[in-house]
Amino acid sequence: MIKLTVNASRKYDVVMERGALGKAGEYIGKANGRKICIITDDNVDKLYGQSEHALWGSLTSAGFDVYKYVFPSGEDHKNMSTVTGMLEFLAEHSFTRSDLLLALGGGITGDITGFTAATYLRGIEFIQVPTSFLAVVDSSVGGKTGVNLSSGKNLAGAFWQPSLVLFDPDVLDTLSxxxxxxxxxxxxxxxxxxxxxxxxxxxxxxxxxxxxxxxxxxxxxxxxxxxxxxxxxxxxxxxxxxxxxxxxxxxxxxxxxxxxxxxxxxxxxxxxxxxxxxxxxxxxxxxxxxxxxxxxxxxxxxxxxxxxxxxxxxxxxxxxxxxxxxxxxxxxxxxxxxxxxxxxxxxxxxxxxxxxxx
Ligand SMILES: NC(=O)c1ccc[n+]([C@@H]2O[C@H](COP(=O)([O-])OP(=O)(O)OC[C@H]3O[C@@H](n4cnc5c(N)ncnc54)[C@H](O)[C@@H]3O)[C@@H](O)[C@H]2O)c1
Known part of the structure; x- marks a missing residue:
């Protein structure tokens, strides 16, 4: 297990451990009846986002009330309309400022989830669970979040740090x-x-x-x-x-x-x-x-x-x-x-x- 601590405007750990998906609940800490929304794209959802998978089980065992929002994969969907869909979903399900989001996926999922977390109710907590090599090497750490506009890439966004980055190396088995x-x-x-x-x-x-x-x-x-x-x-x-x-x-x-x-x-x-x-x-x-x-x-x-x-x-x-x-x-x-x-x-x-x- 590798654990690094990032001392940015928010202090957080980056944990890399085989089997970490099945321990997410433990790592996130006390649920206290909180809701958590897994945000993922349609590819990663099939691989790691289903209720029978280790991540979901670990979150429910820890006492979280688990929700999920799935969006279509690809850079074309890294945009404001995906963010709006997520914000509406969170509001419809009465997420409060003490609830949290979990980005399960590559850099696109992390960037959109982070931006949604930065804006919903003016900011709620989010966790990065990177599943692409790019996301664990780079995008899940550092707090740059955002979406593309029709004029260009990553033109709307916010600096918003995650409260935990949790990487399970086993997810690389399914990556090309x-x-x-x-x-x-x-x-x-x-x-x-x-x-x-x-x-x-x-x-x-x-x-x-x-x-x-x-x-x-x-x-x-x-x-x-x-x-x-x-x-x-x-x-x-x-x-x-x-x-x-x-x-x-x-x-x-x-x-x-x-x-x-x-x-x-x-x-x-x-x-x-x-x-x-x-x-x-x-x-x-x-x-x-x-x-x-x-x-x-x-x-x-x-x-x-x-x-x-x-x-x-x-x-x-x-x-x-x-x-x-x-x-x-x-x-x-x-x-x-x-x-x-x-x-x-x-x-x-x-x-x-x-x-x-x-
Ligand atoms: N915020 C930052 O600091 C930062 C830094 C670098 C890049 N980025 C952003 O990251 C994005 C690129 O990230 P990416 O390359 O991870 O793209 P991505 O999120 O689209 O993931 C690439 C593809 O891999 C699939 N995938 C992810 N994990 C998988 C797994 N374990 N098994 C099988 N398939 C899997 C996804 O569904 C997707 O189709 C860009 O939008 C870029 O702007 C952000």
Whole structure:
């Protein structure tokens, strides 16, 4: 069992333990007649959300009055109308501020549930039970919640921390390799930012990495430690938290150019390869470190050749609704475990991308 404590505006534990789904009731603590609403998507519901499954049984045994809200899976449903459906459901069932929500699923479920928790009755408690590798490595920790608007991804949201993150490594058994790779990209990102040991673990694993739940859990715990340190220092992203956006300027552009056919994790992998290549070409990153990044990404199984030209990427990056002003902030990997923020004028972005195409 691995237990980490995050000291953000709310203090909470991240627990990683085999069989944790069947112990959720114990971990959440005294029910005192409270209601809990499991929020999940239709895929994860079939696998882990049914009343005969361990999670539900554990919650009822602990005395919770258990409800469930299921929404259709996929980024298209990470929107305000799903949130409205959830809010109405909670109100119809008279949830009060002492009741709680439980996000059972991947990053989409966590982001929507967190946002619903932040807004229902001006804020109720929620628990993250990540079931995708991406969610345990990254999205379930740190308190960023939100939904997409028609103008772009994650444009409405709130900072709202969970009161517990509970991960059961056994859920990885039903996750495809492609989806595991999405989380792996974020784990490699954490390694590049602050923990070279993550890179060593991935680099020295001989092929069976994606099937080894214990190793994946160890990697997730290390990545969470990196995120915890940054979030504790800069919860609302006024500075250092932006380091977590390593590779994301190019990644968001790649996702957009592909009309979201290339997943976020795979785009982040390409984006990290690009930014390190460009930084190495400008003498900002050690050449050997750039080569190490590319080699680890390839070994993990990522295709790194970006299918778009620099004009297409620049257009997509500069139309990002979150971009402000005449400059853009890039995260530059300098050496193993060391990154820094660098502002460049928007007019220089295309030339920077050009140096990064590999
Ligand atoms: N809040 C944050 O800090 C943060 C950070 C990174 C990403 N995100 C967000 O996370 C989202 C992506 O997360 P994701 O990749 O987990 O997507 P997701 O939630 O859509 O999950 C991916 C797919 O896997 C399925 N799934 C989940 N767990 C499973 C399991 N154990 N077995 C079988 N299938 C399973 C889901 O039903 C879904 O179809 C994006 O919307 C992104 O914006 C948020």
């Amino acid at each position: 390799d492609e989806l595991k790779l999405d989380g792996m990209a974020e784990a490699i990102k954490a390694g590049i930012i602050a923990d070279p040991q993550i890179l060593t673990m991935i680099g020295s694993s001989a092929g069976e990495l994606l099937d080894d739940n214990d190793l994946l859990t160890e990697i997730a715990a290390k990545a969470v430690k990196v995120k915890r340190t940054i979030v504790e220092e800069d919860e609302r992203e006024s500075g250092k938290r932006a380091l977590l956006n390593l590779g994301h300027t190019a990644a968001h552009a790649i996702e957009k150019c592909s009309d979201y056919g290339i997943s976020h994790g795979h785009a982040v992998a390409m984006g990290m390869a690009m930014i390190s290549a460009a930084a190495a070409a400008e003498g900002l990153c050690e050449k050997a470190f750039h080569e190490e990044i590319v080699s680890i990404l390839k070994q993990a199984g990522f295709a790194l050749t970006c299918p778009y030209n620099t004009k297409e990427l620049t257009r997509a990056a500069l139309h990002d609704k979150k971009r402000r002003g005449d400059s853009i902030t890039l995260v530059i990997p300098e050496a193993a475990g060391s990154c820094r923020l660098k502002k460049i004028p928007v007019g220089e972005l295309e030339a920077f991308f050009e140096k990064g195409l590999i």
